[in-house]
Amino acid sequence: MSVARLAAVDAAQAARVLSEVREATLAGRRVRIAPRPVIEQSWERALRSGVDPEHGRTPQVLSADEVRRRREESPLRHVLPVLREGLLSVADVARHIMVVADAEGRVLWREGSPPVLRKADGVGFEPGADWREDVVGTNGVGTPAVVRRPVQVFAAEHFVRSHTSWTCTGAPISDPRDGRLIGVVNISGPLETMHPATLAWVSSVAGLAEARLRELHLTSLERLRTVAAPVLARLDGRALVVDHDGWSAAVSGMPYVRRVSLPKSLAAGRHWLPALGSCAVEPLAGGWLLRAADEPPPATATRILLDLARPGGGAVTVSGTAGSWSRELSPRHAELLYLLAAHRCGRSAAALAADVFGDPSRTVTVRAEMSRIRRYLGTLLQHRPYRFCKEAEVEVVLPDDPGDLLPRSTAPAVERQRGALT
Known part of the structure; x- marks a missing residue:
């Protein structure tokens, strides 16, 4: 069954069909129309996690200070202009809201149609809320984060009953450097306002955000490379300049290493790093200078x-x-x-x-x-x-x-x- 096509033709009929499918499936009865595999698998995960399909859970909402801290530390802050430009101009007119959550499913930003924002408050779809799938069931934030691909969740495809008046489309945003999930961008609104092309629209904007992150990364490495060049020119032996995440900007006296795994609490001094062995670590503007020692590295961890x-x-x-x-x-x-x-x-x-x-x-x-x-x-x-x-x-x-x-x-x-x- 093409839910998107049915919803575009008759939203009310689509909602009734999905409601029947949800009720029968969650009750363990045989259904004439099976839920989509991505939805059925999500329902199974929600049941295993103990989510109540009738009442859900009441997750703890982060404090305003914690939301602010996460916003300041999230790489998603760099692509908010891309997301707003690509989604908000249409979302507000079409009675949608844009929601941006971090990798843990916590809502960090929420903008769009004021009436829909007020409606979102009623189901706890607010900044600081936890919308992981194992907390609130199938939804357009938590489910894309689990399956790592864009997902549209129509009406009663939501696991919790109070969410079934919504239709949500979410796409994961990954760090283009290593594929790590950093968040989800979501467009949500009433079922009757959704369009079959929404999934492609949100997916495209998420792709633009990832492209912007890639561009920013390359620009920062180029700045660091400019700082590193005169430093490395004065050194003998093996040396490597990396950014704070371990990505290489320049090397000297050794083969190129794309990335070095760094401890979270790296500080200046002597350290042992898996890729280089014993190193002298010195801070640089925007990164670290790693000077490999001449002695052989310690024995391999076992x-x-x-x-x-x-x-x-x-x-x-x-x-x-x-x-x-x-x-x-x-x-x-x-x-x-x-x-x-x-x-x-x-x-x-x-x-x-x-x-x-x-x-x-x-x-x-x-x-x-x-x-x-x-x-x-x-x-x-x-x-x-x-x-x-x-x-x-x-x-x-x-x-x-x-x-x-x-x-x-x-x-x-x-x-x-x-x-x-x-």
Whole structure:
């Protein structure tokens, strides 16, 4: 069933059909018209998370100070002009609102039609509110964040009954440097005002925002490169200038390294970094100067702890003779490392593509993600096939409830594992 086409012709009829589908599906009855797969899978995740389809939850709203802090730290602040220009001029006239949320589903900005803004207040769609899928069920903020692609949620496709008078279209915005989710842009309004082209419209504007982020990144690296050039010209030995996120601006005396994994609390002094070994770290305007020491790096770390029991998501901790370091994992990286931990003999790119996407042909995506993982795990992760090195001791910490294993994951292999653990 093409919900968008039906809604464009007869919004009221579309709402009635979707309501019947929702009621029957959530009651466990057989339905004549099945919900769309992306919606049905989202409903299943919401049920596993304990969301009440009749009343939902009352999530805690962040304070005004915390919303302000998140706005100031979010990279989305740099693309607000792009989002406003692309969406708001139409949204206000068409009785829509634009909502921008961070990667945790927290609403940071909300603008548009005043009557619709007042209506949004009634369902808690306000700055600071938590609209993750496992908190408020299927919606146009949380669901795109989980599936990592644009999604339009019509009327009773929403999981919670009080949201079924809305239709929302959301698109994820990812960091173009590493694919990390940084937020979701959403257009919401009454069902009768929505258009079949809304999904393409919001997707295009999200793409423009990502292009702007890429442009800003390249510009900042060029500024840092200008600062680095005279500094590196005076140095002997191996040296590297990176921005505060570890992206390389210039190198001297060594092969080019695209990115270095930096500790969150990096400070001036001597540190051991996975890609360079022992380094002297000095601050520069807009980044760091890393001067590699001549002595050989410490022995390779031998213990890898993959923690998938954390409420906020997965993390990896590497420990060995050189000390230890930890890194928060994106949902995709948590999936891939979990699958490699379950298959110590290794998995080919095609096998991982089948595990994660149900499509063994999506090897390009898998290889790109594995390349990003190797930037911080280095030689601990080998390839052909992809696997943890045999010298490493790998431990996986799983949640107490098997249903909470990577709860946002739709990977077929992870869903099979949830069933096997139950």
